[in-house]
Amino acid sequence: MAGSIGSVISVRDFDRDQILHVLSVAERMEAEDHFGLLQGKVLATIFLEPSTRTRLSFASAMMRLGGQVLDFGDSEQSSFKKGESLSDAIRVVAGYCDVIVLRHPWEGAARLAARIAGRPVINAGDGANQHPTQTFLDLYTIRKVCGRIDGLTVGFVGDLKYGRTVHSLATALARFDCRQVFVAPPLLAVPDELRQELDEAGVGYEQTEDLHAVLPTLDIIYCTRIQEERFADSVEYERVKGAYRVDLALLREAGARDELRIMHPLPRVDELSADLDDTPFAVYFEQARNGVPVRQALLAMVLGQA
Numbered sequence: 001m002a003g004s005i006g007s008v009i010s011v012r013d014f015d016r017d018q019i020l021h022v023l024s025v026a027e028r029m030e031a032e033d034h035f036g037l038l039q040g041k042v043l044a045t046i047f048l049e050p051s052t053r054t055r056l057s058f059a060s061a062m063m064r065l066g067g068q069v070l071d072f073g074d075s076e077q078s079s080f081k082k083g084e085s086l087s088d089a090i091r092v093v094a095g096y097c098d099v100i101v102l103r104h105p106w107e108g109a110a111r112l113a114a115r116i117a118g119r120p121v122i123n124a125g126d127g128a129n130q131h132p133t134q135t136f137l138d139l140y141t142i143r144k145v146c147g148r149i150d151g152l153t154v155g156f157v158g159d160l161k162y163g164r165t166v167h168s169l170a171t172a173l174a175r176f177d178c179r180q181v182f183v184a185p186p187l188l189a190v191p192d193e194l195r196q197e198l199d200e201a202g203v204g205y206e207q208t209e210d211l212h213a214v215l216p217t218l219d220i221i222y223c224t225r226i227q228e229e230r231f232a233d234s235v236e237y238e239r240v241k242g243a244y245r246v247d248l249a250l251l252r253e254a255g256a257r258d259e260l261r262i263m264h265p266l267p268r269v270d271e272l273s274a275d276l277d278d279t280p281f282a283v284y285f286e287q288a289r290n291g292v293p294v295r296q297a298l299l300a301m302v303l304g305q306a
C-alpha cells in the first residue's frame with residue numbers, strides 16, 4: 001500500500017486498512033522532522049471556492065517537507081475569467097507541478113481532473129460531495145483524543161445535507177465499529193444516497209431532530225456550519241438558519257459526558273459557541289492543526305515517498 005495511492009478523490013476509494021495506514025504515516029510525520037522528503041517537488045493549489053485551513057495547511061505541509069507551492073490564485077484574476085475550461089486549465093497547470101490540490105464547486109470535478117492531469121490530484125472539496133483530506137484529519141483527531149475509533153458514538157449536528165465533510169466522514173466511519181447519529185431538521189437531513197450506502201454496508205445509524213435527547217449518549221459531536229452558499233432557495237436557508245447552537249449551557253442541561261469531545265471542520269458561524277473554546281470538550285482548533293501532518297502524509301504518499 002505504501003506509496004501506492006495515485007490520487008485522493010473520495011474516501012470510498014479507501015478501505016479500513018488503507019485509512020489506518022494514512023493515519024500511521026501522519027503519526028510519523030508529526031513525530032519526526034521529514035524536511036527534505038519532497039525537496040524539488042512542486043504542489044499547485046487550485047481553489048475555486050473560499051478556503052483558509054485546507055489551502056494553508058496543504059501549503060504548510062508541502063513547505064515542511066521541503067517542497068514548493070504554486071497557488072493558482074483568485075479565479076476572478078485567472079484564465080477562467082476568459083472562458084477557459086477546467087480541463088484545459090488542469091492540463092496546463094499539470095505541466096508546472098508534480099501534484100495538484102483542487103477545490104471546485106462541481107461534484108466530480110476532482111475525479112475529472114485526475115483523469116486528465118497525468119499527475120496525482122487531491123480533492124480538497126468538490127461541491128457538496130466529498131472532502132476526503134478533511135476526513136483523514138478528522139479520524140486522526142478522533143484517534144488522538146479518544147485513543148480509538150472503534151466503539152465510539154459520533155453525533156453529526158447541523159447541515160448534513162450539503163456538508164461534504166459529513167458525507168466523507170460518515171462513509172469512513174462505516175469502515176469502523178461506530179454508532180452514527182444524524183441530528184438535523186428534515187430540510188438538512190443526510191442525502192438518501194448516503195443512507196443507502198450505510199444500509200448496504202449494514203451500518204447502524206439513527207436520525208433525529210432532538211439533540212438534547214441524544215447528547216448524553218455521544219462521545220463526539222461533529223458540529224457543522226449550515227452551508228448557506230449551497231442553498232438554491234434563500235427562503236429555505238432562512239427557515240433552517242440557527243437550527244442548532246451547541247454551547248456550554250446545552251451540554252450541562254442535557255447531561256453530556258465529561259469525556260464528550262466537540263469537533264468542527266471550521267469555519268463556524270453561530271452553531272458553536274465560543275464559551276466552549278477553553279473547555280476540555282473543544283478539540284476543533286487541535287483538529288485544524290492536525291491538517292498539517294495528515295496532509296504531509298497524503299502528499300508524501302501520492303508522490304511515492306511514504
Ligand code: NCD
Pocket residue numbers: 053054125131134164165224225265266267
Ligand atoms: C469545510 C468545507 O470547506 O467543506 N471547511 C474546511 O475545509 N475545513 C466546512 C465548511 O465550509 O463549512
